[in-house]
Amino acid sequence: MDxxxxxHTKDGIEVVDVEGEIDVYTAPRLRELLIxxxxxxxxxxxxxxxxxxxxxSTGLGVLVGGLKRVRAHDGSLDLVCTQERILxxxxxTGLTKVFGIHDTVDxxxxxxxxxx
Amino acid sequence: xxxxxxxxxxxTARLVATAVARRSGVQEALLDxxxxxxxxxxxxxxxAHRAHCPAEPVRIELTGADGRFEVVVIDAAARxxxxxxxxPGPGSGNGVPxxxxxxxxxxxxxxxxxxxxxxxxxxxxxxxxxxxLADDVKIIRTxxxxxxxxxxxxxxxxx
Numbered sequence: 001m002d003x004x005x006x007x008h009t010k011d012g013i014e015v016v017d018v019e020g021e022i023d024v025y026t027a028p029r030l031r032e033l034l035i036x037x038x039x040x041x042x043x044x045x046x047x048x049x050x051x052x053x054x055x056x057s058t059g060l061g062v063l064v065g066g067l068k069r070v071r072a073h074d075g076s077l078d079l080v081c082t083q084e085r086i087l088x089x090x091x092x093t094g095l096t097k098v099f100g101i102h103d104t105v106d107x108x109x110x111x112x113x114x115x116x
Numbered sequence: 117x118x119x120x121x122x123x124x125x126x127x128t129a130r131l132v133a134t135a136v137a138r139r140s141g142v143q144e145a146l147l148d149x150x151x152x153x154x155x156x157x158x159x160x161x162x163x164a165h166r167a168h169c170p171a172e173p174v175r176i177e178l179t180g181a182d183g184r185f186e187v188v189v190i191d192a193a194a195r196x197x198x199x200x201x202x203x204p205g206p207g208s209g210n211g212v213p214x215x216x217x218x219x220x221x222x223x224x225x226x227x228x229x230x231x232x233x234x235x236x237x238x239x240x241x242x243x244x245x246x247x248x249l250a251d252d253v254k255i256i257r258t259x260x261x262x263x264x265x266x267x268x269x270x271x272x273x274x275x
Contacts, residue, residue: 021127023123023126023127023155023159024123024126024159024162024163025123025124025126025127054151054152054155056152056155056156056159056242056245057156057159057241057242057245058159058242060241061241085148088148089152089245092244092245092248092249093241093244093245
């Protein structure tokens, strides 16, 4: 399964839909998309990982890089993920404390709006 | 088996390893861990080879014996003199570096290579993930490079 990327705006927040496998081969494409969004002025991001089948530390690096970029503009990058096998790598690396991880896109947007 | 150090081959390597693990009787609940750990080890080896010895293939051994399924991922990145001294040294427990310690891969990033420093993640993170996943891990520095040996409990051959 390759990586499929899409994005749309919802309630003023850019939602990135990721499907497939994020690894050393595909992660650069996600990184390029996140950079493009930030360069286009989108600083409030939600990355929907509900259809991600595989994530390794390379993918984590891209997500942390995206978080660094949006934070440079006082922005945010939240994640949507309920899959235990994906959440496990966030727990092992301690990144559950770095990212806001939500069950649904709507929940992520609501949480972000309430923090404003 | 061995494969050309290209990122596109890492997926194939981890799928093959997972399939062999399943056939070797590794429990279904552990297969995700095998897949992720092997992927991490192969990704690290590919990055190291691309930086230091792109013509050398990455080696991976898959064996099952005595109730264990064992995977060994072996890189040859230390054959390049530039790599010397950047791999975790002996005498540090099982060789798994603490976050922030060095791994092969110094020098400018190769084309298409992810810049870990840019991402603010320690370069040893992949090994830390492996240590958190595999039931038993041994990381050995050899004259040629790094050998990552991982194993999981397995049952009877299911073939």
